[in-house]
Amino acid sequence: VAGIISLLNDHRLSQGKPLLGFLNPWIYAGGLKGFNDIVSGSNPGCNTDGFSAIAGWDPVTGLGTPDFEQLMYILDLGSSNSNQPE
Numbered sequence: 001v002a003g004i005i006s007l008l009n010d011h012r013l014s015q016g017k018p019l020l021g022f023l024n025p026w027i028y029a030g031g032l033k034g035f036n037d038i039v040s041g042s043n044p045g046c047n048t049d050g051f052s053a054i055a056g057w058d059p060v061t062g063l064g065t066p067d068f069e070q071l072m073y074i075l076d077l078g079s080s081n082s083n084q085p086e
Contacts, residue, residue: 004066011072027063030078034071035064 009019020026038058043050051059058064 001061001066004068004071007068008071008075012075026078031071031074032063034067034074036067037064 005020005023012019023031037055038053038061039055040053041058042052043059053059
């Protein structure tokens with residue numbers, strides 16, 4: 001995830017835009033659409049079955065896996081949306 005965010009920041013810098021900074025407000029305001037929902041699987045360990053993934057939440061990343069192309073598209077569209085980074 002950190003690598004994807006670094007690539008997104010690099011893309012923004014190449015356009016003269018600021019770095020993303022604190023991501024939570026942006027992710028929950030629309031960036032969530034840039035994550036692939038994990039709907040099956042679990043995180044077994046320590047002699048337990050762990051927790052099972054369900055639609056909208058998975059036990060390993062919480063939000064799913066980031067999709068670089070989709071996140072970049074959302075960020076590029078967001079320059080006119082007040083919920084998006086400037």
